[in-house]
Amino acid sequence: MNEENKDLQEKEEKLDEAPGEKGHRHKHEDHKKKKKNENLPDEIKKELEEKDAKIRSLEERILYMQADFENFKKMKIKERHDTIKFGNETLIKELLPVLDNLELALKHSESTEDYKGIHDGVKLILSEFIKVLEKAGIKSVEAIGQKFDPNFHEALFQEEHEEMEPDTVVSELQRGYLLNDRLLRASRVGVSKKPDIQ
Numbered sequence: 056m057n058e059e060n061k062d063l064q065e066k067e068e069k070l071d072e073a074p075g076e077k078g079h080r081h082k083h084e085d086h087k088k089k090k091k092n093e094n095l096p097d098e099i100k101k102e103l104e105e106k107d108a109k110i111r112s113l114e115e116r117i118l119y120m121q122a123d124f125e126n127f128k129k130m131k132i133k134e135r136h137d138t139i140k141f142g143n144e145t146l147i148k149e150l151l152p153v154l155d156n157l158e159l160a161l162k163h164s165e166s167t168e169d170y171k172g173i174h175d176g177v178k179l180i181l182s183e184f185i186k187v188l189e190k191a192g193i194k195s196v197e198a199i200g201q202k203f204d205p206n207f208h209e210a211l212f213q214e215e216h217e218e219m220e221p222d223t224v225v226s227e228l229q230r231g232y233l234l235n236d237r238l239l240r241a242s243r244v245g246v247s248k249k250p251d252i253q
Contacts, residue, residue, distance in 0.1 A: 104175045224246060
């Protein structure tokens, strides 16, 4: 090896070892690659070029896919946010007429002593309200006359009843509700028990 080539090789090795010189190192590696490639047969050179092109193409595809995935993630986050924010819109729109009718009933009650008429009007509004809730998948929990079930009923007290089986729901203080068969609120009830023997 002549002196000039030796100097060149030493300089290249120093460049390789220099810390923080990544750019130079990459250029140096590319230079070495090209040098190596020059000594290879044409067929292998062509094959290497094709593989390099394929790698570049795959890298580009990965970048595009990452960008697409990020956009998809952002879109899904926005959709979820909108669903949480506006998910009850349909139900609320259907409840607005019920609200209007309640306001009318209150106005009417101020100017009349027809308590039966007010009672019937409120009963009608309640029926309308229940229909809207049923359309949204809400139904009431069956309680009175049913066997006490801790999954659907919350017992507040016990009443003595001779003619009833123990643990039968005899009164309902607050109605329970299901949403698509999942419990929203348990019924608050009174439950029968056998009289204490004196």
